[in-house]
Amino acid sequence: MATQHGQEGSKGGASQGGRGFASMDEEKQREIASKGGHAAHEQGVAHEFSSEEARLAGQKGGEAVSQDTQHMSEIGQKGGEARAEQMHQQSATSSTAKGKKEGEKDESQSSTRGGTSEQHAKAGHQSHKNQ
Numbered sequence: 001m002a003t004q005h006g007q008e009g010s011k012g013g014a015s016q017g018g019r020g021f022a023s024m025d026e027e028k029q030r031e032i033a034s035k036g037g038h039a040a041h042e043q044g045v046a047h048e049f050s051s052e053e054a055r056l057a058g059q060k061g062g063e064a065v066s067q068d069t070q071h072m073s074e075i076g077q078k079g080g081e082a083r084a085e086q087m088h089q090q091s092a093t094s095s096t097a098k099g100k101k102e103g104e105k106d107e108s109q110s111s112t113r114g115g116t117s118e119q120h121a122k123a124g125h126q127s128h129k130n131q
Contacts (some may be wrong), residue, residue, distance in 0.1 A: 040046035
């Protein structure tokens with residue numbers, strides 16, 4: 001059974017008739033907490049994390065997030081979709097490049113591994129001459 005000052009008062013944004021900080025909506029709580037944080041920094045009494053403390057906190061947060069398999073699945077799916085779209089765009093770009101007139105350079109294809117199309121054509125003509 002929830003009391004007047006229970007979690008429900010701060011989660012939904014509506015007061016449950018209680019008093020004090022816990023009964024305020026989240027936006028008001030954040031506003032007050034922010035003012036307190038700024039005041040502490042101005043007075044020089046706020047805790048400032050060392051790089052080691054920050055690294056450990058980030059590691060702990062990363063471990064906690066990675067335990068949420070649903071969240072990680074969604075991230076992976078978005079990454080896979082983005083990669084598929086990137087591959088689709090590259091494929092469309094290379095097929096457009098194939099339609100260029102002979103002698104035009106294709107700037108989208110920077111790799112010439114295996115030779116350029118001009119080199120292949122020249123090699124093909126030479127090969128046929130030798131037969």
